[in-house]
Amino acid sequence: MARTARTAVAAGRLRPPRFDDLGLRRALGDRILPLMVAAMTFLAALALAGVVGAAALAAHWQRGAAAVVTVQVPRPAEPAADRPGETRRARVTELAQAAAGVASARALGDAELADLLRPWLGSSAETLSLPLPAVVELRMALDAPPEALTTLAERLARAAPGTLTESHGVWVRRLAVLARSLQACAWAALLVVAAVAVAVVAIATRAGLAARRQAIEIVHGLGATDAYIAGRFAGRATRLAALGGLLGAGAALPVLVLLAALAAPFAGPAPAPPWPGPAGEVLGWLAALPAALWLALPGLPLAAAAIGFLTAQGTVRAWLRWLP
Amino acid sequence: MTTVERRFRRGVHWWQKGERRPHRRGADGRAGQHRRPEWGGGGTVRPPPERDATRHDRMMMIELQEVGLHYGGPRSGGAAGDGRPAGGVDVLRGLSFAVPAGGFRWLLGPSGAGKTSLLRLLHAAVRPTQGRLSLLGADIGRASRRELPPLRRSIGMVFQDFRLLPHLSAFDNVALPLRIAGRPEGQIRADVGEMLRWVGLARKTAARPAELSGGEQQRVAIARAVITRPRLLLADEPTGNLDDAQAERLMVLLKEMNRLGTTMVVATHNAALVERHPGPALLLEHGRLLADG
Known part of the structure; x- marks a missing residue:
């Protein structure tokens, strides 16, 4: 008899692999909490994508809109003020091309000008004898100092009085405000998702405390510290939250890759796949996901685990204050 | 007779097997196993016999001075200063007694006298609402929450309703x-394997409480209470679910533990048991101590 018991004990059959003294495997089930955390993680991944996407969009807009400057030169065929031998159009183009901070300058041709006017004047735009200004399109260098455009505008106005330089500054500012607002909304969504995750874990932990109240009182009476009891709950909540985080991040990955693939054409020419075939194409899609998201996605299960651990610890320790 | 009982008869704790640490010593460093127990041999409750006046003996394991325990609301309207109406109930009032290290006390009294509440106090499961309670030299009323768990680990408790964890x-x-x-x-x-063999549950080590009879559950509860070699053992009706033979075996264990230095307070309604094992008693009625000795 004793030998049988000794054998059973030695074989470790009497103690489960993970000793569950408080019965938390049933009190904190492995379905609802991981699913809820998975849903929160999925939403958090989308919110993170919003943060990263809004930042990229803002940078892209600012680069594009801020770089293009339109210069209108009235009476383009008349001689320039500072060099009578040249037309005003040629002189403005020449000055713009030579100016510091300007990447390129090009005078639009008559056909291009007619294309721009066609929406307003119709197909007769080229035959109408209206006094049209010349239009010079500048692309500012990305590292151009802010005052470069002002200096250039003054020089152009001296060479060809009446020349109008439009820098799209108002639009750039509006786009920047819009992008920042989008980012703020995405961060706010992320915070709300985190707060809901905290609430979900806290509610689950409190339900577990209520279900295991008697066991906790017994263990407490046997000399268990708050850290011991809270550690049991926190360990379980951490594992479940991490599992939910992995599920949520895993579910979010294909969605984010799809979104990144859809947004790729707006971000410029797509890089060629590393090798031909479907595998190369899939790799190309994965590469479309911004690096910031690749870094943030693995952090989501870790963040979920941290939320599970800290929330369970706090909830249990606060509850235990009622015991002497 | 089991191995553990034989070892008890030889004056050796079953748990000393394989452990190099000497038996727990008193405040003066003297081992406690040579002290005389407080158990008498007559048929009535008697005061403890004379003992060697060592420092260990003089150390009070339990000391109550005008201790009261009040459950519920404040004792009188506005007394607590929180505006709550008067309510609750005084379950214990003005208790003053002491039990020295290695001492034994029966805890007697009718149902509702406050025996279980007193045991909860002595288990540091509640704090006194009045007076001063000292357990193992620690003032329970003033001890911080951090100080109580180690204290509880030095106190074994056998509950009337076993309080086993059903999923284990x-x-x-x-x-x-x-x-x-x-x-x-x-x-x-x-240690656990040997203890379960001693309480006769070697074949039921893997059984859950629902698969055990009331007596078997009681034996598991007793084994759990004594497995840590508590300095103070409290028992609330420990023989309530045991037959006479098992109750007698339990009393042999308790007497031997007491002889080896464990302080004990045992609450019971079993007059026959007290007659067979006379010893000093605390008699409670309506939350008051009527007799000590």
Whole structure:
């Protein structure tokens, strides 16, 4: 008899692999909490994508809109003020091309000008004898100092009085405000998702405390510290939250890759796949996901685990204050 | 007779097997196993016999001075200063007694006298609402929450309703205090296995409480209470679910533990048991101490 018991004990059959003294495997089930955390993680991944996407969009807009400057030169065929031998159009183009901070300058041709006017004047735009200004399109260098455009505008106005330089500054500012607002909304969504995750874990932990109240009182009476009891709950909540985080991040990955693939054409020419075939194409899609998201996605299960651990610890320790 | 009982008869704790640490010593460093027990041999409750006046003996394991316990709202309207109406009930009032290290007390009294409440106080499961309670030299009223768990680990408690964890096996229930105390698993397996053999449950180590009879559950509860070698053992009707033979075996264990230095307070309604094992008693009625000795 004793030998049988000794054998059973030695074989470790009497103690489960993970000793569950408080019965938390049933009190904190492995379905609802991981699913809820998975849903929160999925939403958090989308919110993170919003943060990263809004930042990229803002940078892209600012680069594009801020770089293009339109210069209108009235009476383009008349001689320039500072060099009578040249037309005003040629002189403005020449000055713009030579100016510091300007990447390129090009005078639009008559056909291009007619294309721009066609929406307003119709197909007769080229035959109408209206006094049209010349239009010079500048692309500012990305590292151009802010005052470069002002200096250039003054020089152009001296060479060809009446020349109008439009820098799209108002639009750039509006786009920047819009992008920042989008980012703020995405961060706010992320915070709300985190707060809901905290609430979900806290509610689950409190339900577990209520279900295991008697066991906790017994263990407490046997000399268990708050850290011991809270550690049991926190360990379980951490594992479940991490599992939910992995599920949520895993579910979010294909969605984010799809979104990144859809947004790729707006971000410029797509890089060629590393090798031909479907595998190369899939790799190309994965590469479309911004690096910031690749870094943030693995952090989501870790963040979920941290939320599970800290929330369970706090909830249990606060509850235990009622015991002497 | 089991191995553990034989070892008890030889004056050796079953748990001393394989452990190099000497038996727990008193405040003066003297081992306690040579002290005389407080058990008498007559048929009535008697005061404790004379004992060697060592420092260990003089140390009070339990000391109450005008201790009261009040459950519910404040004792009188506005007394607590929080505006709550008067309410609640005084379950214990003006208790003053002391039990020295190695002492024994029966705790007697009719139902509702406050025996269980007093045991909860002595288990540091509640704090006194009045007076001063000292357990193992610690003032329970003033001790911080951090100080209480180590104290509770030095106090064994056998509950009337067993309080076993239903999802754990008999082995895991008995092992629980050792795991809470952070003992090595190898030592736990040896000690718990031997303890379960001693209480006659070697074949039921993997059984859950629902699969055990009331007497078997009681034996598991007793094994859990004594597995940590408590300095103070409290028992609330420990023989309530045992037959006479098992009750007698339990009393042999309790007497031997007491002889080896464990302080004990045992609440019971069993007059025959007290007659067979006379000893000093605390008599409670309506929350007041009527007799001590």
